[in-house]
Amino acid sequence: xxxxxxxxxxxxxxxxxxxxxxxxxxxxxxxxxxxxxxxxxxxxxxxxxxxxxxxxxxxxxxxxxxxxxxxxxxxxxxxxxxxxxxxxxxxxxxxxxxxxxxxxxxxxxxxxxxxxxxxxxxxxxxxxxxxxxxxxxxxxxxxxxxxxxxxxxxxxxxxxxxxxxxxxxxxxxxxxxxxxxxxxxxxxxxxxxxxxxxxxxxxxxxxxxxxxxxxxxxxxxxxxxxxxxxxxxxxxxxxxxxxxxxxxxxxxxxxxxxxxxxxxxxxxxxxxxxx
Numbered sequence: 001x002x003x004x005x006x007x008x009x010x011x012x013x014x015x016x017x018x019x020x021x022x023x024x025x026x027x028x029x030x031x032x033x034x035x036x037x038x039x040x041x042x043x044x045x046x047x048x049x050x051x052x053x054x055x056x057x058x059x060x061x062x063x064x065x066x067x068x069x070x071x072x073x074x075x076x077x078x079x080x081x082x083x084x085x086x087x088x089x090x091x092x093x094x095x096x097x098x099x100x101x102x103x104x105x106x107x108x109x110x111x112x113x114x115x116x117x118x119x120x121x122x123x124x125x126x127x128x129x130x131x132x133x134x135x136x137x138x139x140x141x142x143x144x145x146x147x148x149x150x151x152x153x154x155x156x157x158x159x160x161x162x163x164x165x166x167x168x169x170x171x172x173x174x175x176x177x178x179x180x181x182x183x184x185x186x187x188x189x190x191x192x193x194x195x196x197x198x199x200x201x202x203x204x205x206x207x208x209x210x211x212x213x214x215x216x217x218x219x220x221x222x223x224x225x226x227x228x229x230x231x232x233x234x235x236x237x238x239x240x241x242x243x244x245x246x247x248x249x250x251x252x253x254x255x256x257x258x259x260x261x262x263x264x265x266x267x268x269x270x271x272x273x274x275x
Contacts, residue, residue: 022136023168024060026243028179030132031059033187033247034254042258049121055128055250056179062129074126077102078133080207081143084218088140088208099134103127103203110257128250134203135246137238138163140211142218151218154226162221174236186240189248197248206249213238 022030035055038046046055065071066078073096080098082091093101109115109123133139141147141163148162155165175182189197217235221227255262 022132023171025168025179025182026136026171027059027063027129027132028056029182029186029243030135030246030250031056031128032179032183033244034128034131034250036183036187037248037251037255039255039259039262042255042262045258046124046254049117049124055124058125059128059132061125073097074102077126077130079139079141079147080211081141081147082211083142083144084215088211099130099139100203100207103130103134106130107253107257127253131246131250131253134206135210135242136166137210137214137217137242138166140207140214148218151221152223153221154224156228162217165227166217170232170235171239173232174239182243183247186244187247189244194248197245198252201249201252206245210242213242 031054035043047053050058062071062074062078066074076094076096076098078099080091080100082088086092097105106123106127110120110127115123138148142151145151146163148166149164151162153160153162153165155169160169175185177185220234221231
């Protein structure tokens, strides 16, 4: 009986965790791409701030932390759910926060000379995770179906939901790579491509960009849809691009904060909250 209770509890926890973000692989890939695009000074500053650990080490931390009493306030920070009949700009704001506003807030803490070391450590851990979340299309999913968690689909003969498919199933079906192999294969953007990724960047623009992808995902994945090889092939380039964008944009934010000499000719990222 105790074993069964423990097993059920474990399954429920696992299901709850999958509702939050890219699977562990996606967050590791995003963070590792960012790490490999940091300036030496930024890398040194971050390594010191995190007591020798890397941003990859902390990339999935918030998914677990948000389920604890201490960090339960961050549960809604992983997403910005918007129903299909609501424009991005008109989406109601949750009092508890969302992924877009939280990226602004954590970036501001990291730039605040009055913030304590402990406050900056926490802000960095949160920011690293949320930069993955904002590029996961289903984190801009419908509020009515909890970002696709109640949108049932069939994945290669197995009952699932749209959010779970996009969290882990699709990336793992796309490539059976480690996070280091993912980075090695997709972190190859030219300077021109990188400039386009960074151009006019801020969390609201990224959120709306992901929202547009999400609308297309819903359109092409009706409830009950049987997902197979064609679907994986069609969406793999999008997944690769979202991982890459998240990593490059995270690196640019961190370089801009931690390295005064950092110059990115085509970087226009602004992480201060709009007035």
